[in-house]
Amino acid sequence: MTDNPTPDIAPEAPLKRKGLKRRAFLIGGVAIVGAGLFGISIADRNAAKDAKARITGEGEHSFATWLKISEDDVVTIYSPHTDIGQGSNTGLAQMLAEELDAAWEQVRIVSAPAEPAFANVGLGRGFLTEMTGQPAIINGIPQSFLAFIARQMNLQITGGSTALRFTGQMTFQKVGAATRLALMETAAKRLNVPVEELTTQDSRVIHAKSSQSLRYGELAAQAATLSLDNEPKLKDPTQYRLMRQSMQRLDIPAKVDGSAQFGMDFAIPNMRVATIQAAPVRGGKLTSVDTAPAMAIKGVEKVIKLENAVAVVAKGYWPAISGLRALAPSFSDGGHADVSTASIFKAHDDIIAKGEADGEAGEGDVQVGLGAKPIQAKYQVPFLHHAMMEPFALTAHFKDGKLDIWGGMQDPLATKMLAVEVSGLDADDVTFHPMIIGGSFGRRLPMYMEIVDQVTQLAMQLPYPVKLIWSREEEVAQGAYRPQSSALLSAALTDKKRIAAYRNDYAQPESSESETVFPYILPAVSRRHFAHVSNQNTGAWRSVNSTQQGFYNESFMDELAHAAGEDPVIFRRNHLKADTRHLRVLDEVAARSGWNTPLPAGRGRGVALVESFKTIVAMVVEASVGEDGMPKLHKVTTVVDAGSIVNPDAAMAQIEGGTIMGLSSAIGEAITLEKGAAQQSNLSDYLLLTMAQSPLVQDIHFLNSGAPMGGIGEPGVPPAAPALANALFAATGKRIRNLPIMTQAKG
Amino acid sequence: MAIQTSINGKAVALSAEPDTPLLWVIREELGLTGTKFGCGVAACGACTVHVDGEPTRSCSVPVSDVAGKSITTIEGLKSADGTLHAVQTAWIAAQVPQCGYCQSGQIMAAVALIEKTGRPSDAQIDAAMTNLCRCGTYPRIRKAIRAATGQAAQATQGAV
Secondary structure, three states: OOOOOOOOOOOOOOOOHHHHOOOOOOHHHHHHHHHOOOOOOOOOHHHHHHHHHHHHOOOEEEEEEOEEEEOOOEEEEEEEEOOOOOOOOHHHHHHHHHOOOHHHEEEEEOOOOOOOOOOOOOHHHHHHHHHHHOOOHHOOHHHHHHHHHHHHHHOOOOOOOHHHHHHHHHHHHHHHHHHHHHHHHHHHHHEEEEEEEEEEEEEEEEEEEOEEEEEEEEEEHHHHOOOOOOOOOOOOOHHHOOOOOOOOOOOHHHHHOOOOOOOHHHHOOOHHHHHHEEEEOOOOOEEEEOOOOOOOOOEEEEEEOOEEEEEEEEHHHHHHHHHHOOOOOOOOOOOOOOOOOHHHHHHHHHHHOOOOOOOEEOOOOOOHHHOOOOOEEEEEEEEEEEOOOOOOOEEEEEEEHHHHHHEEEOOOHHHHHHHHHHHHOOOOHHEEEEOOOOOOOOOOOOOHHHHHHHHHHHHOOOOOOOEEEEOOHHHHHHEEEEEEEEEEEEEOOOOOOOOOEEEEEEEOOOOOOOOOOOOOOOOOOOEEEEEEOOOOEEEOOOOHHHHHHHHHHHHHHHHHHHHHOOOOHHHOOOOOOOOOOHHHHHHHHHHHHOOOOOOOOOOEEEEEEEEOEEEEEEEEEEEEEEEOOOOOEEEEEEEEEOOOOOOOOHHHHHHHHHHHHHHHHHHHEEEEEOOOEEEEOOOOOOOOOOOOOOEEEEEEEEEEOOOOOOOOOOOOOOOHHHHHHHHHHHHHHHOOOOHHHHHHHHO | OOOEEEEEEEEEEEEOOOEEEEEHHHHHHHOOOOOOOOOOOOOEEEEOEEEEEEEEEEOOHHHHHOOOOOOOHHHHOOOOOOOHHHHHHHHHHHOOOOOOOOHHHHHHHHHHHHHOOOOOOHHHHHHOOOOOOOOOHHHHHHHHHHHOOOOOOHHOOHHH
């Protein structure tokens, strides 16, 4: 396993921001060596040269690694992000094409090759900015050094709602603007006019005075030889023609006629299909397997034993899975046979009761503030499965000393590097070909890419290409789940309905500190992390720790409002600073949802306010309880402050979908453990929200606050669960402190 | 022995073992990869095709069951000249897909619903559209179905 290159997504250290700082420090150590190595440019020259060699053909000219202009005016952008359906590639194309003044119809965006030359510099810059919180420091670091870091970290990741925020703003807009200047400079020479007299539009440089114009395609060859301005002036937003417009997503047409090729769809001649079962108890090993029953099935060609798994290779998926099902492999349990959902919750209770925190953040004297008899509530959430609709599928072919892998992962470069490590081949002999991804939500991040390891091992010993497909059963059993987590919330109120002190003691593997923003101004507040690790792999699940922390804090705020005898919106207002973005978002959602208007009997409204990935979302859910005891969702009103928005309709889609994912997890989703293994087996018992269960009305509004751009793919998720739980409390008087709600409805 | 059937209007003789689910025959023998594998147990609907016009979860139907029947996949929805089906057009207009993996199945389910009901009500949409979407595109699926059936006014009212 490679080092985790995503500090923002999976912080390693329990203490406040320590993991991030440590990494920044480590990088700082490299700086002394790194800074002198490369020339300074948007993408350093060595990388740009390598990139150029990889992407340009006859009549094509490359600019600053990420951009290619052909002599017939086609603008091709190479994205270091994986568009998982969040629309990020369309957004990135809008940003670059905007500054370039390119004709939109001629703009294409494709995946950047999974090669170090295409490591994501802008992302590295973004991470560093957030790590230190001081852009000034970052701005002092040479661009070349940031490029160096990005390659050191194999940084080509998609996650943390960062594509447009970091890559777009910190690289792509600049590449577009700088290339435009180079094209203008070239045109000025050719037309023999001052550059100041030139304008650009729809991929042409125009000299209005003489009614002459030149196509970008005519200028590209010469312009590509110029060195680019590193800090070009960007457009004033009032001049935007593409950004802030709801351009149709470039990937959608191929997704409505079946022509989009996902990793699952890849095929090459002579290819075989494999499927696999790993030890059902994480940490277990394969101890024995009689391969005969599988080999007896027509179409099965080979049974391959790996350290902790058995794979069946066949002519197609059906014989492969039939062969696998015919086997009765024995696996060890790695000593984890006593791990269960109950044992983990008990361990959480025990470590919190013991009081020795692994990390603490906050301010003020909480112990004194809480007094002798604080209000307390315990919250618990289960492991969550990502349930990406496309199960893992990667194809690998080892031939003539070279390994090729095809499929969809969230970090193509890290995928390649893992295959290099597993195969023992040189990096130059391993190529990863990124394909369209059928959902991910964090599952395809580099922390747990065991499928890359597996398919590499299979391919290295097979004489033909092999596509390894995980069955849905394998997908559910071998998740990199959102962690099972508990929190003990404590608070004390003053006689003026104000919170005197607030403590959030939570138990789970990792600290959530780097993602949690607690917006309320309190005299004393403390967040204490109690580390508990089970045998399960846990990883980033859309919006990461913001989901469970959002549920804990926003539910408990509701409890406190109730204890204070105060309206939940007013109670929150009273603990927010005047004239802040949080307050405006909250006020707006109250107004738009008709917070104070009467409801039919049996219905309730619940509110939640969560900031994640620099975006603030307030949500009001209107719900009742159906005859079956299940929640009925009548209406969801959402107000979002994401700073500025590149593509309003695509942003809207992310909030709609994020809300549904949050509601889905709150209502029906849980991975439970017994004897160390997941009890759920498929989408028949890991229950996602259906169309019929989802709210008929989602009323979503964006506040264009002009604040720095926030994330959009994830922030819709966190407020959904607490807003729903609070609505059900308002409707029924019953407080929900354990998710999913379904288990309580039935039990 | 070959199983005779018709796929997207073309007669084909299939060589797969009779117990092979229709899904894998469509994907691996015929190379029509628009029909997706999601769960293998008819829970998600990503593999939905039409068998004699009925929406069918092809992962759970042995190919022997479709002998002599007429099958339509997502690739067969366009007209002969390549024009998109009205539902596909509505899907683009409403910008429905996100990751897109479930959308072939969603579109096939929607087309069958519309062929059956003409102008489906919300309750009919809820009852028929049981395909899962993890990206949460349900509001837009509803909007696209309404728009494709002349109920665009409701579409702007409700879902989005």
